Amino acid sequence: xxxxxxxxxxxxxxxxxxxxxxxxxxFTSAKSRRSETWRTRLAxxxxxxxxxxxxxxxxxxEEKQRLRKEKKQHKKNKKDDRGxxxxxxxxxxxxxxxxxxxxxxxxxxxxxxxxxxxxxSESPVAAEKPAKSKAELRAERRARQDSERASKQGKKEGGQxxxxxxxxxxxxxxxxxxxxxxxxxxxDDPVALKKLAKKLERQQVPLRSDYGYKVSLFSHLHxxxxxxxxxxxxxxxxxxxxxxxxxLGLQYSQGIIAGSNARSVALLHxxxxxxxxxxxxxxxxxxxxxxxxxxPYISFLSQCRPLSASxxxxxxxxxxxxxxxxxQCKEEEAKRILQECIDSYINEKIILASEAISKYAIEKISxxxxxxxxxxxxxxxxxxxxxxxxxxxxxxxxxxxxxxxxGREALRRLVKKGIRCTYVLISALSYILPEVSKVFLGAHAxxxxxxxxSRVGTSQIALVAKAYNVPVxxxxxxxxxxxxxxxxSFVSNELxxxxxxxVTRNGKTHLENWQTVKSLGLLNLVYDVTPPxxxxxxxxxxxxxxCTSVPVVLRVKNVDQ
Amino acid sequence: xxxxxxxxxxxxxxxxxxxDVASAVAAIRSLLEFLKRDQSETILGLRENQTKAIQRLExxxxxxxxxxxxxLFLRFISLTSLEHPDLSQCKNVMIERxxxxxxxxxxxxxxxxxxxxTFIKDGAKILTHSSSRVVLxxxxxxxxxxxxFTVYVxxxxxxxxxxxxxxKLHNLNIPVTVVLDAAVGYIMEKVDLVIVGAEGVVESGGxxxxxxxxxxxxxxxxxxxPFYVVAESFKFVRLYPLNQQDVPDRFKYKADILxxxxxxxxxxxxxxxxPPSLITLLFTDLGVLTPSAVSDELIKLYL
Numbered sequence: 091x092x093x094x095x096x097x098x099x100x101x102x103x104x105x106x107x108x109x110x111x112x113x114x115x116x117f118t119s120a121k122s123r124r125s126e127t128w129r130t131r132l133a134x135x136x137x138x139x140x141x142x143x144x145x146x147x148x149x150x151x152e153e154k155q156r157l158r159k160e161k162k163q164h165k166k167n168k169k170d171d172r173g174x175x176x177x178x179x180x181x182x183x184x185x186x187x188x189x190x191x192x193x194x195x196x197x198x199x200x201x202x203x204x205x206x207x208x209x210x211s212e213s214p215v216a217a218e219k220p221a222k223s224k225a226e227l228r229a230e231r232r233a234r235q236d237s238e239r240a241s242k243q244g245k246k247e248g249g250q251x252x253x254x255x256x257x258x259x260x261x262x263x264x265x266x267x268x269x270x271x272x273x274x275x276x277x278d279d280p281v282a283l284k285k286l287a288k289k290l291e292r293q294q295v296p297l298r299s300d301y302g303y304k305v306s307l308f309s310h311l312h313x314x315x316x317x318x319x320x321x322x323x324x325x326x327x328x329x330x331x332x333x334x335x336x337x338l339g340l341q342y343s344q345g346i347i348a349g350s351n352a353r354s355v356a357l358l359h360x361x362x363x364x365x366x367x368x369x370x371x372x373x374x375x376x377x378x379x380x381x382x383x384x385x386p387y388i389s390f391l392s393q394c395r396p397l398s399a400s401x402x403x404x405x406x407x408x409x410x411x412x413x414x415x416x417x418q419c420k421e422e423e424a425k426r427i428l429q430e431c432i433d434s435y436i437n438e439k440i441i442l443a444s445e446a447i448s449k450y451a452i453e454k455i456s457x458x459x460x461x462x463x464x465x466x467x468x469x470x471x472x473x474x475x476x477x478x479x480x481x482x483x484x485x486x487x488x489x490x491x492x493x494x495x496x497g498r499e500a501l502r503r504l505v506k507k508g509i510r511c512t513y514v515l516i517s518a519l520s521y522i523l524p525e526v527s528k529v530f531l532g533a534h535a536x537x538x539x540x541x542x543x544s545r546v547g548t549s550q551i552a553l554v555a556k557a558y559n560v561p562v563x564x565x566x567x568x569x570x571x572x573x574x575x576x577x578x579s580f581v582s583n584e585l586x587x588x589x590x591x592x593v594t595r596n597g598k599t600h601l602e603n604w605q606t607v608k609s610l611g612l613l614n615l616v617y618d619v620t621p622p623x624x625x626x627x628x629x630x631x632x633x634x635x636x637c638t639s640v641p642v643v644l645r646v647k648n649v650d651q
Numbered sequence: 652x653x654x655x656x657x658x659x660x661x662x663x664x665x666x667x668x669x670x671d672v673a674s675a676v677a678a679i680r681s682l683l684e685f686l687k688r689d690q691s692e693t694i695l696g697l698r699e700n701q702t703k704a705i706q707r708l709e710x711x712x713x714x715x716x717x718x719x720x721x722x723l724f725l726r727f728i729s730l731t732s733l734e735h736p737d738l739s740q741c742k743n744v745m746i747e748r749x750x751x752x753x754x755x756x757x758x759x760x761x762x763x764x765x766x767x768x769t770f771i772k773d774g775a776k777i778l779t780h781s782s783s784r785v786v787l788x789x790x791x792x793x794x795x796x797x798x799x800f801t802v803y804v805x806x807x808x809x810x811x812x813x814x815x816x817x818x819k820l821h822n823l824n825i826p827v828t829v830v831l832d833a834a835v836g837y838i839m840e841k842v843d844l845v846i847v848g849a850e851g852v853v854e855s856g857g858x859x860x861x862x863x864x865x866x867x868x869x870x871x872x873x874x875x876x877p878f879y880v881v882a883e884s885f886k887f888v889r890l891y892p893l894n895q896q897d898v899p900d901r902f903k904y905k906a907d908i909l910x911x912x913x914x915x916x917x918x919x920x921x922x923x924x925x926p927p928s929l930i931t932l933l934f935t936d937l938g939v940l941t942p943s944a945v946s947d948e949l950i951k952l953y954l
Contacts, residue, residue: 561893634891638943
């Protein structure tokens with residue numbers, strides 16, 4: 091009798107990192123995979139946290155070897171200029187066994203992924219170069235790498251706490267292909283910080299400094315203060331960053347625009363303005379130059395506030411559309427096309443999607459229902475208003491939490507419509523839940539393993555609702571689905587301004603001088619992650635799906651594109 | 652109406668001739684006959700008549716399978732290029748696809764039987780609920796494979812369908828015992844696995860089946876016994892119930908009761924919904940699926 095995997099485990103396969111429930115989906119697409127490369131793919135996945143970059147799969151053996159030699163040369167030259175960062179070391183080491191590989195070796199070894207250290211010690215059966223110089227070089231390199239590795243291990247001890255970067259540390263030497271963790275979860279790694287600083291300097295985007303003492307479990311995330319927006323560091327007139335982007339960045343960092351849909355729509359509108367004001371420099375192509383122009387804007391916006399999954403997908407879409415503009419297209423025409431693309435994206439993915447979702451959701455609301463909502467989700471509010479207009483008889487319980495108190499906005503909107511509402515704080519949840527017949531939650535993003543990322547407190551509500559056997563429905567548009575996989579709320583999150591937690595009651599502000607108390611840390615988390623077992627139904631514009639079918643939707647979407 | 656007469660006659664005759672045929676299959680056969688005799692001038696007219704016919708059939712036999720089978724049939728025959736200028740050509744294409752669909756689903760029960768019987772080990776004690784032709788086929792295949800096993804069948808009131816199942820199993824020389832519906836918890840510690848049929852498989856991966864199935868699933872979960880469901884693929888339906896209340900009334904009660912009785916609160920529902928968390932595996936002609944893979948298959952079938 092086989093073992094039943096619990097939901098906290100993940101299956102790491104050569105097809106990707108997947109949740110056990112989604113395992114059978116992989117089988118249906120398994121025909122597209124080639125079995126020879128599964129071992130190498132598995133090795134990649136174990137060290138990867140982001141998507142695999144496949145290089146040169148189709149090259150012939152000769153071409154591959156030539157490429158390896160070139161790479162080795164190139165790296166050697168680069169190495170003399172700078173001190174050796176880890177990734178170059180891997181490329182070096184990887185290319186060491188490469189030229190020693192005889193032409194007769196198995197076709198399973200491709201250009202990009204490279205097998206274990208053991209192959210470096212294999213004696214070559216047939217060599218193209220004279221064996222003596224190769225052995226010499228190898229011995230030299232190995233000595234150098236051993237010393238590097240020793241110093242690197244020492245550095246790594248204090249470093250990363252996020253689980254996804256732990257496999258990066260040790261088997262990193264195997265990988266010539268760089269697996270990049272996003273910058274915003276590597277704050278405690280000085281190397282990554284230096285790289286980020288250099289990149290921002292190059293793009294002339296101000297670097298925002300962290301504020302206050304960070305709780306050690308979250309020290310890999312940024313923590314900014316609202317009193318120091320990055321816009322203060324920009325000189326006027328701004329040359330590199332478009333003014334509408336500066337304004338958008340300020341609105342994000344001050345929390346004036348909040349909420350996944352609002353942020354994405356604002357972003358797209360700002361980009362429309364950017365495209366409108368853009369003019370192609372001479373000797374440049376719009377499709378390439380515009381994408382390069384957008385990069386500093388995106389860096390700036392992520393300094394103001396880390397990008398959400400929906401914004402990431404929107405940016406990917408725009409970049410794709412821009413690079414698909416044919417080169418013979420005139421500038422005016424291209425701009426018009428892009429404006430139309432953005433408009434249709436907003437219309438289809440956000441506005442029409444919410445109409446479709448309301449249609450499905452209203453089927454699930456019956457007369458006499460008591461519906462619980464949490465915080466302020468534009469989509470859930472829209473659904474409830476539509477249902478009320480369609481003469482459904484229900485009442486709503488709005489649950490709210492500090493410090494954002496977003497529930498008050500939701501309450502205001504619903505009461506204005508005429509819906510009967512009750513307002514409680516999240517601490518009263520288990521008291522109020524026996525009355526509730528359904529829970530409607532919004533989502534910030536839906537991850538590839540079926541986990542729901544949403545405002546902090548959502549997973550608590552889902553947990554208690556499950557304990558009381560109340561169905562939990564999550565409403566989410568498909569453009570918020572992302573390829574990332576996460577099982578906990580620590581790896582990738584957002585830390586808000588800790589000063590928000592300070593409150594004045596009866597004239598006394600107890601936490602005013604929290605920075606002076608050495609052992610005190612204030613933690614203001616923004617997101618948390620809900621496992622799919624607590625969610626009964628996800629309503630998307632494609633229909634009603636169980637939480638474990640998110641990878642299916644992602645696959646269908648990729649096929650469409 | 653003329654249409655209803657045309658429909659009723661083949662349906663009733665088929666069910667009488669061959670009680671082994673699933674009601675959904677008989678319904679689809681009569682839909683095909685109806686299509687052949689349809690006099691409409693346009694494709695839209697054909698589709699409308701088919702939809703009306705399906706509604707009529709649902710009024711006669713309110714099981715989920717008829718509804719899902721009808722819808723899948725309609726989708727399958729129209730999921731082809733109907734760009735021919737001549738209507739009779741289009742109609743022939745549709746009829747051809749209809750025949751193909753019918754042939755496929757007539758074979759589905761055999762496929763399910765072949766898949767599932769390997770899960771029955773020698774010396775197994777099996778618990779099943781009410782009377783299901785698919786489960787019967789599975790047990791038949793297992794017996795033909797020279798496996799020794801005993802079967803416990805619940806009585807399944809109010810129509811005592813379990814006793815019918817026991818009779819059929821007895822004819823196959825399989826040792827069978829009839830137990831009370833209330834004795835499921837009592838018998839659960841003795842059995843090794845539970846196999847039930849399904850009237851409908853819903854989007855979440857749960858099943859709709861004769862009343863009493865949900866109880867059996869909860870008991871088997873509590874005793875850690877595997878709970879297997881066997882169903883043909885035409886039973887996949889685009890419903891997503893959240894709980895027992897959420898199953899539409901038109902499936903819960905028999906068709907004639909829906910028409911005659913005013914206050915449904917006094918009636919006993921004939922079906923219940925078993926959520927996917929209680930089901931171990933589903934055996935279908937599309938393969939052996941986990942409950943979460945059902946949604947994948949449904950997306951493929953319907954989208």
